[in-house]
Amino acid sequence: MSAYLILKHLHVTTAFITVILFAVRLLMDLVGRPGWRETPLRWIPHANDTLLLAAAIGLVVVTPWMPFVHGWLTAKIILLIGYIFAGVFALKATLSARARVAAAILALVQVAAIFHLALTKPVLG
Template structure:
């Protein structure tokens, strides 16, 4: 069960990241594809299932953020940062410089999440 959940979680995380980058590129190029229903709905479906698999993995390994797994706490905080930066990056009406900076800040959060997931160390060995 653990292996299946872990591989599904990693696959969904990859799809989520690719989708985020794709939407960023489409936004930057002014593509009308951003208005397609699939590009508006798919991220929510993928991210919801990603969250469900994350909860399943936590229960399976009996590790919980803010209780007994500092690395999960760090990932959760970085996830909140990613969501916040992503909202700002894709919010219409914001200055382009703000949108670009927050897009890359969101990607920075993703990079940190991936590094912590691999090392299980919130300080990344620093």
């Protein structure tokens, strides 16, 4: 398999896993099981997101796609930063439920936009 296909499979697989692990942690809190913070669920998402980003950088190296040249990719990176911040707030046990729900919705909308941009690669700007 080519480097491109390996990176692409890794990127897409870890992209799905990031959303699943985010949703699982939200749901655990929602059903009153915050103890996931003392399980491997505390670090597995970070390991997955590191792989996701490493594969993203690999794809930028082996494909003609370039951030700040192709608008959809630049927009993806900006949305990624928003997704990370909103995700951190959504999982902060010390915040009010209302603030956490708002942050969770914002995170999910942004990650949905990332998937949309990745799949359609629109010419922006």
